[in-house]
Amino acid sequence: MPDRRAGAKAGLTRERVLDAALDYVDAHGLPALSMRKLGAQLGVEAMSLYRHVPNKDALLDGLVDRVMETAFTGLGAPSGDDWPAWLRAFAHGLRSALIAHPGVLPLAATRPVNSPDALRMSEGWLAAMRTAGLPLGRALDMVNVLATFTIGHTLAEVGQTPGHEGSEPDLDQHAAELDPAEFPNLLEVIATRAGLDFDSRFTQAVDILIAGYAALPRP
């Protein structure tokens, strides 16, 4: 602590606090994040953070908003009949953003995002899909199903206990202890990597979903 005199500014801002928190979580994992450590990262006491964030929970909500924002800025709204392509971009963009900040993923999975910006984007998407002829309920279904699937799939992909760096897809570690007579299929999975390619599995499932919705009759 550089012995800053009280009253001297450290240039703290809600923005800077969130940035630092995101950096910290990316670097050390979600469970390691504490107000004191975050303060230290910013050269500030823990309680100083409370001038810019009401409490830790709100800070975590802010992190989720931040990541969602990066996921969807640049992604426009679906225009015309290209909503299947747009949905694909939506899902893949969301997945990329979540993978880029794995520490925030458990938060994104748990906390509903209701920031004004998020609502505004949803509104825009729904509006665009309606003008493309889709019923409102169907449009909402598609977006929600793709979002929840993406979150669920990415959770499994990032897997491992939150702050831990396990690299191996969680199955390989147990490979040695598996009785070859009892677990022939699991061992073959490990050996051939069949069904362990998250990328193509995700792409395929997303395409199936979109095609399935596209094939539905329009009531």
Added chain:
Amino acid sequence: MPDRRAGAKAGLTRERVLDAALDYVDAHGLPALSMRKLGAQLGVEAMSLYRHVPNKDALLDGLVDRVMETAFTGLGAPSGDDWPAWLRAFAHGLRSALIAHPGVLPLAATRPVNSPDALRMSEGWLAAMRTAGLPLGRALDMVNVLATFTIGHTLAEVGQTPGHEGSEPDLDQHAAELDPAEFPNLLEVIATRAGLDFDSRFTQAVDILIAGYAALPRP
């Protein structure tokens, strides 16, 4: 604390500890669970629990195992060509179990399950689906995609901050503050409940996924 003399048994067991923890989480939410409170619930000091559980993390893993167990006991393995029906039962059974213990859901979403029992079940499923003619990788894809989608969708369904009892699907609360001119579609969603029926949305998406996989060529 009923002043039990040291050495006197309280009948503690890993089973009883897990049961109590599950009850506590169901009743008070995950964030409220602490070793001390769980001990109190069992008429015991916190440290006594450590005789039956190595640490809190292991206890949480145990909770996930417990719920997964209840989800899949009774669900047999797919036999013959009925794997689509089996997959449907798999997804709906998982969803029911997760909804029955919403407090455990964030844990189930975060921690990979690698208990011997879980591996044994996976092995059985894969074996059965292979004898039905499915490639190993395809079988694994389907199970994983359905599982991750179910978890993601149920997370959104249960939603709200973990320990909280908000009943309203998180959108209604903001309805009043929404500018009708700016958010016509979201307001129509709230008014008509179009696309807010989690049950039928889930069923539909699961059916789309299964039908999509069934329509895939077998390599």
Added chain:
DNA sequence: ACGACGATGCTTACACCGTAAGCATGATCT
């Protein structure tokens, strides 16, 4: 120019958390 004021960051304090270490007691076995 000056005094009041609001914003900022620091200090102190409290209740709670997970858990390491060691002890007392009863049950069980030889």
Added chain:
DNA sequence: AGATCATGCTTACGGTGTAAGCATCGTCGT
């Protein structure tokens, strides 16, 4: 009967989120 072991309790430590109050700054109205 004596030794051993499993069980639960006690104490203690370092960490957490955050309420309350204080010291100091920049800013602004007069």
